[in-house]
Amino acid sequence: MTAQATRLDARDANAGTKVVEALAADGVAVIENMIPTDRLGRIREEVLYLRQVAVGRPQREGRAAIGPMSALKRWHLGQLSTVFSIGAAPLARVICDNILGRRWYCSDILSMENYPSRDYILPWHVDVSNDARAALARVKVFCYLNDVSAANGAFCYAPRTHRFVQDVWRGMRDGTLPASKLHGLDDFRRYFAEFSTAIPEGVASKFQELTSDLDDRFALEAKAGTAIIFDETGIHRGGLVSQGHRSVLRYGYRRDTANYTNPLKHRITRAAARVVLPAPYRHII
Numbered sequence: 001m002t003a004q005a006t007r008l009d010a011r012d013a014n015a016g017t018k019v020v021e022a023l024a025a026d027g028v029a030v031i032e033n034m035i036p037t038d039r040l041g042r043i044r045e046e047v048l049y050l051r052q053v054a055v056g057r058p059q060r061e062g063r064a065a066i067g068p069m070s071a072l073k074r075w076h077l078g079q080l081s082t083v084f085s086i087g088a089a090p091l092a093r094v095i096c097d098n099i100l101g102r103r104w105y106c107s108d109i110l111s112m113e114n115y116p117s118r119d120y121i122l123p124w125h126v127d128v129s130n131d132a133r134a135a136l137a138r139v140k141v142f143c144y145l146n147d148v149s150a151a152n153g154a155f156c157y158a159p160r161t162h163r164f165v166q167d168v169w170r171g172m173r174d175g176t177l178p179a180s181k182l183h184g185l186d187d188f189r190r191y192f193a194e195f196s197t198a199i200p201e202g203v204a205s206k207f208q209e210l211t212s213d214l215d216d217r218f219a220l221e222a223k224a225g226t227a228i229i230f231d232e233t234g235i236h237r238g239g240l241v242s243q244g245h246r247s248v249l250r251y252g253y254r255r256d257t258a259n260y261t262n263p264l265k266h267r268i269t270r271a272a273a274r275v276v277l278p279a280p281y282r283h284i285i
């Protein structure tokens, strides 16, 4: 299987800078040992707890998410201390500082357990829409909790596609391209065919080249404890689990500028939490 992304090690002192460079160039980076081997057992236990409290009952399969703020309000921080310490690791903070600026927080911690299925976990798609604030509005740190290969659903990313998707968003925003909601790879293919005369030639041909033969060569296979960081404007998919299972813990970080229902209350609660909570919680809440 071809490795289609820069691979580095979380213990490398310059890992943060290298991740930021790889994200700008390729839209994706793989970080080995994001979760040290000796903490994987504890993380798996805490993830079981997270799944139980997040959905109110033990749940073997599927997604379960908890927001750090809701974990705080429901007194679950202590039981999730290792999960939080990985999310607040210096490397995660350096990456968020560089990409999101100084004001960011962890908005959600998501556990995903996938078992054999006839369907891909998610087909080729991008996550964000044509919105100036959306590009890299969120950083996702996507950690494998077991060894993952193409056979058990490795995450797949088409490197460098983020640049051409962003060109299209830019064109829509400045009015040189017709506005349209594009999410799946087929939406992009249709759009490129329909507006071929408006889309700059370099953008269309490069996008087509990068997405013409997407398959398992783009699967990011890695050992338990490895994290994948990716730009959500690039084309990616969840793989197919044909045997075994895949266990993932995904941290989502956002700029602290989102429109909350009650922004003042939200800000005050977060500011207070940051003063009173010990590390690691105060770093990411």
Ligand SMILES: O=C(O)CCC(=O)C(=O)O
Binding pocket: 112, 121, 122, 127, 140, 153, 154, 155, 156, 236, 237, 238, 239
């Ligand atoms: O679960 C996966 O492998 C895909 C996840 C994904 O597409 C996403 O986080 O945007």
